[in-house]
Amino acid sequence: MAAWGERLAGVRGVLLDISGVLYDGGEDGGSPIPGSVEAVARLKRSRLKVRFCTNESQKSRGNLVGLLRHLGFDISEGEVTAPAPAASLILKERGLRPHLLVHDGVRSEFDQNDTSNPNCVVIADAGEAFSYQNMNKAFQVLMELENPVLISLGKGRYYKETSGLMLDVGAYTKALEYACGVEAEVVGKPSPEYFRSALKEMAVEAHEAVMIGDDIVGDVGGAQRCGMRALQVRTGKFRPSDERHPEVKADGYVDNLAQAVDLLLQHADK
Amino acid sequence: MAAWGERLAGVRGVLLDISGVLYDGGEDGGSPIPGSVEAVARLKRSRLKVRFCTNESQKSRGNLVGLLRHLGFDISEGEVTAPAPAASLILKERGLRPHLLVHDGVRSEFDQNDTSNPNCVVIADAGEAFSYQNMNKAFQVLMELENPVLISLGKGRYYKETSGLMLDVGAYTKALEYACGVEAEVVGKPSPEYFRSALKEMAVEAHEAVMIGDDIVGDVGGAQRCGMRALQVRTGKFRPSDERHPEVKADGYVDNLAQAVDLLLQHADK
Numbered sequence: 001m002a003a004w005g006e007r008l009a010g011v012r013g014v015l016l017d018i019s020g021v022l023y024d025g026g027e028d029g030g031s032p033i034p035g036s037v038e039a040v041a042r043l044k045r046s047r048l049k050v051r052f053c054t055n056e057s058q059k060s061r062g063n064l065v066g067l068l069r070h071l072g073f074d075i076s077e078g079e080v081t082a083p084a085p086a087a088s089l090i091l092k093e094r095g096l097r098p099h100l101l102v103h104d105g106v107r108s109e110f111d112q113n114d115t116s117n118p119n120c121v122v123i124a125d126a127g128e129a130f131s132y133q134n135m136n137k138a139f140q141v142l143m144e145l146e147n148p149v150l151i152s153l154g155k156g157r158y159y160k161e162t163s164g165l166m167l168d169v170g171a172y173t174k175a176l177e178y179a180c181g182v183e184a185e186v187v188g189k190p191s192p193e194y195f196r197s198a199l200k201e202m203a204v205e206a207h208e209a210v211m212i213g214d215d216i217v218g219d220v221g222g223a224q225r226c227g228m229r230a231l232q233v234r235t236g237k238f239r240p241s242d243e244r245h246p247e248v249k250a251d252g253y254v255d256n257l258a259q260a261v262d263l264l265l266q267h268a269d270k
Numbered sequence: 271m272a273a274w275g276e277r278l279a280g281v282r283g284v285l286l287d288i289s290g291v292l293y294d295g296g297e298d299g300g301s302p303i304p305g306s307v308e309a310v311a312r313l314k315r316s317r318l319k320v321r322f323c324t325n326e327s328q329k330s331r332g333n334l335v336g337l338l339r340h341l342g343f344d345i346s347e348g349e350v351t352a353p354a355p356a357a358s359l360i361l362k363e364r365g366l367r368p369h370l371l372v373h374d375g376v377r378s379e380f381d382q383n384d385t386s387n388p389n390c391v392v393i394a395d396a397g398e399a400f401s402y403q404n405m406n407k408a409f410q411v412l413m414e415l416e417n418p419v420l421i422s423l424g425k426g427r428y429y430k431e432t433s434g435l436m437l438d439v440g441a442y443t444k445a446l447e448y449a450c451g452v453e454a455e456v457v458g459k460p461s462p463e464y465f466r467s468a469l470k471e472m473a474v475e476a477h478e479a480v481m482i483g484d485d486i487v488g489d490v491g492g493a494q495r496c497g498m499r500a501l502q503v504r505t506g507k508f509r510p511s512d513e514r515h516p517e518v519k520a521d522g523y524v525d526n527l528a529q530a531v532d533l534l535l536q537h538a539d540k
Contacts, residue, residue: 126402127402128401128402128403129402130401130402130405131398131400131401131402132396132397132398132399132400132401132437133398135400135437135441136436136437139428139435139437139441140434140435143428143435157448157449157450157451158409158413158449164410165409165410165413166406167402167405167406167409167445167449168449170448170449171405171409171445171446171448171449172445174444174445174447174448175437175441175442175444175445176441177444178427178440178441178444179427179428179437179438179440179441180427181427
């Protein structure tokens with residue numbers, strides 16, 4: 001372990017994924033991953049800059065932060081990069097009026113967007129709202145557009161809740177892409193623009209930053225393609241086969257966030 | 271029109287798609303496409319062999335034929351190649367125990383299959399049964415298998431009902447393929463094995479047969495790859511852009527089945 005820990009030299013900023021790294025979600029609100037509350041606190045007491053970079057798109061940023069604070073985490077809305085507020089801004093800049101295929105919990109993030117006479121579809125992790133009726137409505141909106149625009153908040157395959165693995169937005173985005181013959185624009189990890197916006201808000205260059213996540217493709221691969229280093233935690237949706245992934249190799253694998261923070265405090269910013 | 275009609279010379283057998291060619295489905299049972307009832311009757315009175323080759327996987331073959339007979343079509347179960355009975359046979363041959371992500375209307379086709387302790391997933395056009403809960407259950411079954419097997423009854427993108435375009439099984443299959451990192455085995459059009467089984471049941475060689483369908487990829491492209499000729503009807507899910515499809519060009523385009531039969535009776539088997 002110590003051998004690759006040296007790869008963390010020169011790190012000044014840390015991007016933390018939330019689900020599967022800080023906590024596992026669930027119907028009861030979820031539970032913190034052991035050691036993560038303290039690990040975040042230790043990081044924030046250090047000289048390292050910290051930002052949370054999530055693909056959570058089922059809850060508003062406010063509700064997510066409220067839940068995490070309730071679980072004991074030291075976190076505020078201003079420290080979180082989340083796809084729904086980012087998408088809302090992009091829609092306004094481009095004059096897009098979204099049909100929203102989203103969970104009710106995140107709908108408030110689009111209060112400032114005109115949703116009349118839609119000229120695009122925004123798909124998020126809608127959970128139970130991924131009914132056939134709702135999917136079909138989004139499909140029909142796209143098929144009626146001359147130039148169909150589909151914006152997907154992330155492209156995750158699945159995530160882990162306390163009750164087990166759950167299908168994520170990426171799977172449903174693939175369904176609409178195939179049915180309509182379009183390619184979605186991704187707002188969220190692993191989009192390079194998204195990682196860069198999080199780095200900019202932390203005021204750290206890519207080569208000075210490390211991403212810590214449980215998703216070998218979305219977190220680790222995406223961050224590395226932006227010039228960052230990246231660690232995978234063996235919590236959340238991690239599966240042992242991730243360490244033999246044919247295309248992505250993390251700079252290091254750690255048992256959990258607590259171990260990642262141990263290594264960072266030992267090797268980073270030296 | 272007459273120019274390409276000569277391409278039908280030597281045709282001895284006709285494969286007919288059902289949905290979008292004979293009738294448009296709908297909540298009320300659907301309605302025949304004008305002229306199709308008579309067109310089927312004329313074909314069956316001719317010297318041409320006729321077989322129905324459908325990807326319908328929401329209804330059992332018996333229920334489908336019952337509905338079509340009620341709409342006035344001369345059709346019997348023995349004349350229909352349908353994916354659910356074909357899949358049921360394949361499952362038995364390979365010792366596969368399916369978890370069924372299907373509509374209740376087709377479940378009876380799998381009465382002879384052992385569904386305990388599943389070692390594969392069969393996905394069909396489940397319609398309203400494509401709930402998040404049902405999709406997630408199928409996903410979890412696949413993720414727990416060491417060698418996940420996903421069998422998809424067709425790979426259609428969408429079909430047309432009287433109320434509009436509806437997402438078909440192919441879209442949901444793509445979702446599971448992406449989430450699980452697997453590739454589905456297709457039982458149905460455009461699988462070459464499926465077309466060949468229909469030709470065999472009709473006792474006609476591919477070069478002597480023509481497929482008539484509303485799906486430029488699944489019907490026309492699939493049949494042509496098997497060495498058959500293929501016509502696209504401008505009914506059902508047909509869209510004008512199909513005639514400029516980048517990869518598939520039908521041997522001819524006709525307004526409806528009635529026009530196709532006019533041409534066949536004029537040019538085929540000469």
